[in-house]
Amino acid sequence: MDMEIESCEPIDMEESTPNPAHREPPSIRRLDEAVVNRIAAGEVIQRPVSAVKELIENSIDAGSTSISVLVKDGGLKLIQVSDDGHGIRYEDLPILCERHTTSKLSKFEDLLSIKSMGFRGEALASMTYVGHVTVTTITKGQLHGYRATYKDGVMENEPKACAAVKGTQIMIENLFYNMAARRKSLQNSADDYPKIVDLICRFAIHHTNVNFSCRKHGAARADVNSVATSSRLDAIRSVYGVSVAQNLLSIEASDDDPSNSVFEMDGFISNSNYAAKKITMVLFINDRLVECGALKRAIEIIYAATLPKASKPFIYMSIKLPPEHIDVNVHPTKREVSLLNQEVIIEKIQSVLESKLRNSNESRTFQEQKVPVRKMVRTDSQDPAGRLHAYLQVKPSSQLQGTSSLASVRSSIRQRRNPRETADLTSIQELTREIDSSCHSELLDIVGNCSYIGMADDVFALLQHNTHLYLANVVNLSKELMYQQVLRRFAHFSAIQLSDPAPLPDLIMLALKEQDLDSEGNENDDLKEKIAEMNTELIKQRAEMLEEYFGIYVDQNGNLSRLPIVLDQYTPDMDRVPELILCLGNDVNWDDEKICFQTIAAAIGNFYAFNPPLLPNPSGDGLQFYKKVPSTTSEDGNASGSADDSKEEEIEQELLSEAESAWSQREWSIQHVLFPSMRLFLKPPTSMATNGTFVKVASLEKLYKIFERC
Numbered sequence: 009m010d011m012e013i014e015s016c017e018p019i020d021m022e023e024s025t026p027n028p029a030h031r032e033p034p035s036i037r038r039l040d041e042a043v044v045n046r047i048a049a050g051e052v053i054q055r056p057v058s059a060v061k062e063l064i065e066n067s068i069d070a071g072s073t074s075i076s077v078l079v080k081d082g083g084l085k086l087i088q089v090s091d092d093g094h095g096i097r098y099e100d101l102p103i104l105c106e107r108h109t110t111s112k113l114s115k116f117e118d119l120l121s122i123k124s125m126g127f128r129g130e131a132l133a134s135m136t137y138v139g140h141v142t143v144t145t146i147t148k149g150q151l152h153g154y155r156a157t158y159k160d161g162v163m164e165n166e167p168k169a170c171a172a173v174k175g176t177q178i179m180i181e182n183l184f185y186n187m188a189a190r191r192k193s194l195q196n197s198a199d200d201y202p203k204i205v206d207l208i209c210r211f212a213i214h215h216t217n218v219n220f221s222c223r224k225h226g227a228a229r230a231d232v233n234s235v236a237t238s239s240r241l242d243a244i245r246s247v248y249g250v251s252v253a254q255n256l257l258s259i260e261a262s263d264d265d266p267s268n269s270v271f272e273m274d275g276f277i278s279n280s281n282y283a284a285k286k287i288t289m290v291l292f293i294n295d296r297l298v299e300c301g302a303l304k305r306a307i308e309i310i311y312a313a314t315l316p317k318a319s320k321p322f323i324y325m326s327i328k329l330p331p332e333h334i335d336v337n338v339h340p341t342k343r344e345v346s347l348l349n350q351e352v353i354i355e356k357i358q359s360v361l362e363s364k365l366r367n368s369n370e371s372r373t374f375q376e377q378k379v380p381v382r383k384m385v386r387t388d389s390q391d392p393a394g395r396l397h398a399y400l401q402v403k404p405s406s407q408l409q410g411t412s413s414l415a416s417v418r419s420s421i422r423q424r425r426n427p428r429e430t431a432d433l434t435s436i437q438e439l440t441r442e443i444d445s446s447c448h449s450e451l452l453d454i455v456g457n458c459s460y461i462g463m464a465d466d467v468f469a470l471l472q473h474n475t476h477l478y479l480a481n482v483v484n485l486s487k488e489l490m491y492q493q494v495l496r497r498f499a500h501f502s503a504i505q506l507s508d509p510a511p512l513p514d515l516i517m518l519a520l521k522e523q524d525l526d527s528e529g530n531e532n533d534d535l536k537e538k539i540a541e542m543n544t545e546l547i548k549q550r551a552e553m554l555e556e557y558f559g560i561y562v563d564q565n566g567n568l569s570r571l572p573i574v575l576d577q578y579t580p581d582m583d584r585v586p587e588l589i590l591c592l593g594n595d596v597n598w599d600d601e602k603i604c605f606q607t608i609a610a611a612i613g614n615f616y617a618f619n620p621p622l623l624p625n626p627s628g629d630g631l632q633f634y635k636k637v638p639s640t641t642s643e644d645g646n647a648s649g650s651a652d653d654s655k656e657e658e659i660e661q662e663l664l665s666e667a668e669s670a671w672s673q674r675e676w677s678i679q680h681v682l683f684p685s686m687r688l689f690l691k692p693p694t695s696m697a698t699n700g701t702f703v704k705v706a707s708l709e710k711l712y713k714i715f716e717r718c
């Protein structure tokens with residue numbers, strides 16, 4: 009087919025007498041099929057390591073017990089994979105490398121159940137479009153084997169008889185010989201050999217019944233040499249070394265409830281003694297090596313929250329699922345997957361990991377990172393923010409005493425999954441679609457890939473993304489994150505249980521009085537009581553909906569007893585409950601379903617946001633707030649002036665330490681809960697690019713240049 013494309017001059021729009029030749033559009037031609045195939049093949053086989061992965065999977069599928077890999081020039085010159093599997097029949101050799109030829113499925117239904125792995129029968133074909141492929145194979149009971157070479161999907165000549173040992177050897181030479189740009193960029197980048205070694209290590213610890221070896225061409229020794237064993241731990245020891253194997257805990261989780269999730273998981277995770285520079289996550293789903301970013305980040309969150317010093321773990325996990333529950337949604341060779349009921353599965357796995365890590369740590373002295381829930385409830389009556397403790401104690405349970413806060417938050421959670429298909433309400437779908445469609449891709453990249461440096465002040469965090477520094481408003485960001493989470497969890501909330509139900513009228517009164525303090529307004533108490541009564545009535549009327557969709561539980565007597573969990577591992581500031589209730593009464597538009605859901609989600613989002621604590625920040629001007637008021641000026645004889653000999657500079661120690669802990673707790677949560685969760689879940693709306701939520705403060709490149717000049 010003719011590949012030349014006619015050169016075509018730009019059309020001059022001003023020309024008064026148009027030249028008919030110029031009017032003609034450039035002719036559209038079908039691309040040469042080989043070119044199309046090459047482009048497609050380049051997508052399946054992106055780099056040498058992806059070819060190795062396909063070849064090894066084929067060898068495993070062929071029932072091999074021994075697979076050896078030889079690599080020359082990072083795989084660009086040669087990749088050779090030899091196995092002792094069942095081999096390939098002589099009569100199949102001619103079509104072996106045609107597209108969509110496979111021995112692994114035949115019916116359409118088969119395809120449905122393994123479609124998850126994508127690109128069936130495409131790997132070998134793809135390799136022949138981007139490299140020179142030679143196959144040597146022998147099947148059981150044959151005296152000799154055959155060798156054939158392939159190009160562009162076609163066998164080049166009749167298979168030649170040759171001597172062969174059991175199994176198949178596939179050789180790819182000169183990978184990307186016909187893709188100059190790809191070849192060049194791969195030659196420039198660090199070569200793929202370390203990636204190939206890493207890949208084989210991963211296979212070796214999952215397929216423990218197979219011996220794997222990997223060697224660089226010309227090297228005397230193999231870089232991986234695993235020996236088949238019945239013990240996974242032995243396999244990990246032989247591949248990753250004693251230092252990894254001795255610091256592992258075994259884990260297991262499963263669920264078998266079709267309305268919830270169906271899966272089995274087992275694996276090994278590193279303990280608090282394991283220290284590494286980066287996370288190693290080896291994940292097999294239905295025996296296929298895959299990546300699942302959401303699960304990986306969820307595990308990172310658990311480590312950061314539980315073992316901050318060992319927060320780059322080693323994880324090996326094998327998950328078994330009904331095949332139709334897996335969806336491959338990113339690149340076929342990367343095998344990034346998402347799972348049906350992913351959130352439920354991830355949550356289950358998280359909680360198993362968390363309790364395992366905590367238990368393993370019990371005997372050690374363990375630096376508690378989160379303030380226990382019971383400490384979040386204020387008990388000091390002088391505390392200006394402490395008036396709620398009468399209502400808002402989280403139910404004390406035996407686990408709550410002394411042990412970790414995460415565990416105790418969880419123990420106070422009552423699982424209330426609602427199996428009803430409420431999420432197909434169109435208004436919710438519309439709202440979530442709006443989130444997707446207004447997502448700002450650049451900000452998404454920043455949020456997803458930035459590193460958190462620290463808090464610049466009470467509201468702005470300093471972030472680095474590539475060579476740029478940004479200030480990001482954590483209050484705005486967390487409001488948006490929580491809003492989005494409320495919509496995602498719609499009708500599927502877990503709950504925080506209040507130990508003593510709180511009467512709505514009292515909560516609303518508190519909120520109204522708080523507003524008075526802020527605005528110097530002074531509505532009389534009768535009016536406030538009237539408002540409180542009316543709002544209580546209003547909320548009571550909507551109680552069923554609030555419970556079912558939003559996990560806010562108000563009983564018939566108008567007492568609040570449960571709140572939704574919007575973000576795991578995070579308990580909101582209970583002092584802001586009155587504000588939430590007042591918002592529900594005042595700010596929600598109950599007439600239009602969509603606006604109603606939107607405003608409720610926003611109210612819950614505001615409640616959950618990482619607002620600055622109500623106590624002023626003591627590390628700054630706020631400190632003066634904690635100085636004791638001299639007794640002489642205290643005429644009402646309240647407790648703050650009770651010390652007769654108080655000097656002006658004396659500090660309310662208890663209040664101060666409470667404030668310090670609230671602020672450091674918040675900062676810790678911003679780093680270890682908010683940012684990891686934003687990476688996972690936040691879709692920043694376009695408005696954030698211009699409303700001051702993100703402010704670019706510096707380009708490091710420019711700074712370096714300035715430093716250089718100095």
Ligand code: ADP
Nearest residue numbers: 066067070095110111112128129130131132176
């Ligand atoms: P798929 O693995 O999706 O079937 P491939 O293109 O990777 O597609 O392989 C095509 C077919 O070639 C396989 O279905 C299998 O029958 C055969 N094959 C490939 N590699 C081997 C091997 N190492 N041993 C035996 N058969 C193989």
Ligand code: MG
Nearest residue numbers: 062065066131
């Ligand atoms: Mg294959």
